[in-house]
Amino acid sequence: MTTTASKPPRKTWPAIVLVLVTLLVLILVIWMLDSSPRTDDAYAYADTIDVVPEVSGRIVQLAVRDNQAVKQGDLLFQIDPRPYQDALTRGRATLVALDKQIALTQRTVNAQQYNAESVRAAVESARAAAAQASDTLRRTEPLLPQGYVSAEDVDRARTAQRATQAQLSAAQLQAQQAAAAVSGVDALVAQRAVALAEISLAELNLEYSTVRAPFDGRIVSLTTSTGQFASALKPVFTLIDTRHWYVVANFRETELTHIRAGTPATVYLMSDTGRRFHGTVDSISYGVAPDEGGLALPGGLPHIQRTINWVHVSQRFPVKILVDHPDPQLFRIGTSAVAVLQPDATAARSNDGQPHGQAN
Template sequence: MLKMQKSFSLLLLALLAVVVFIFVLWRIDSNPRTDDAYAYADTIAISPEVNGRIISQPVRDNQRVHKGDLLFQIDPRPYQAALKQAQAKLEGLNQQIELTQRSVNAQKFSADSAHAAIASASAAAKQATATLRRLEPLLAQGFASAEEVDQARTAKLSAISKLDTLKLQARQAKAGVSGVEALVAQRAEVAALIEVAKLNLEFTEVRAPFDGRVASLKTTVGQFASAGKPVFTLIDTSHWYVIANFRETELKNIKEGTAAQVYLMSNTGVKFDGHVDSISYGITPEDGGNLASGLPDVRRTINWVHVSQRFPVKIRITNPDESLFRVGASAVATLNTRS
């Protein structure tokens, strides 16, 4: 009897162990958890868009700044001088265009006068030709003298000659009419240079594009800043994430929007809610092929056993505490795939 009780107890314990094992598997499958995680926020490199020496830097390393705050200022004097020079050149061009336009108007008036003189000379030539044609038949009949005919012939030749001369002068006057198109094109070019100069002058003040925190500031007033060369980093503190590396076997139940709860190793007593923002579709493998650089590099912890690869899951935090969150801080993430 005692032996049967022991066998029953062992069987009961075995069944209980199986139930506990199944429950643990279900729990792990429905609430995957990982401590291979870290806090993350978007960052940008603050770089000037113009060259120059820093004359003002009202921020310090690790300082919190707001959108629009002045981060540093580059000496604006060279760009102010360039703007004044371009504006003076534009003013000179405007005056030159005005004077040239007056000259063009005079040239056009001269050309128009030449055309009017041609019309008058053409009418005189026609009249002289008609007079000669009337007198030549009368000479044979004795109604006109030879002198009158000669005078009419001379008048015709003189009128034609004057007409030819006026036509030549008209062509010369027309050819001499210039324009202001080239100067107008130059004015457009100078106007564009003025806009560029204004933009460069505006770029001498570098302001925060969003609320954030200064990081890796290693320069001060007097340093020469080069366009496109980073001066420091700005962390976007308006959105915080936790990058959690889950095993590939756990990804089947993880989707965008899956509820998450995380805590930071710096303060394990404070829990933060969040949701899955995205799931990575590529990492750099340790033992195969050459893939494009820039993919996450997630190391396996056991090299002699084929273990599941881990893929980064990006979790967006809905209630971050900026005093606790730091880029790279260790975190623990638990997902609720049942939600």
């Protein structure tokens, strides 16, 4: 009696094939997730600034409208320049008046200096006359006992000596008075420096009354109009910096191992899933606000909401991706996006010491 090996029923083969295919697909999916992390928890982002005037005044010209694209240097709005123009005109007039006053005062000072020099010359002349009179008296007095001169001659010499000495004293006093009378223009020069500073400030304020775009951007949150009074250092509207667009993608902490700054990425926006944009990782966040725990952290940290509270899930950290050649008509702050990273390309680039695909 012969026996034959039992063969599995023909019906089990499809089930076995299905299980094998499922395992292969699962392995492929796990490999793709490990080699190319992907997330749809992402959004478009760009830097913004509040456009604030440096001076206060009424808006006399509003050259933009809400959501308008502007170029660097474009006029945004004009604050009434007349008060600052008047201040500049007044400062320049003050400077002209000071310059004329300095010139006039300088002429007076020059005259005072000339007078002081003249008086000093008179002092020298009086000193010479006094010296001569003293010498004459010394020569005359010894001759009186010998009868060569009379007593009257001696008296005249003595009187001349006293007179010239008095004239010298008077000339010295006049010289001191003339020197003290010599003034200067130092105070006026100091006032001129103040006037120059006021002119510079007035010119700066006049320049500040014209507000222009500091970079290429787009106007948002514009809720004012011509005639509104704008206060210094208070925002009028917001300007989006459209020179650089980012996609902020929240990746699980378990996926951050091989992600570095410079890791290539591919992103697309939910508003147009048919277009792909390339970029590179700009930075990876080093802090998020935890959902639990009593530790107080700064309020500026990003908060990533965990979707399943009763299961311990991996925390997500924002990865900032700089987009190459973004479409300015498509990118909007907050637009939902999908990001796919290629860490292997970064590893290949670092191993080769040059961009992947280039020959050594």
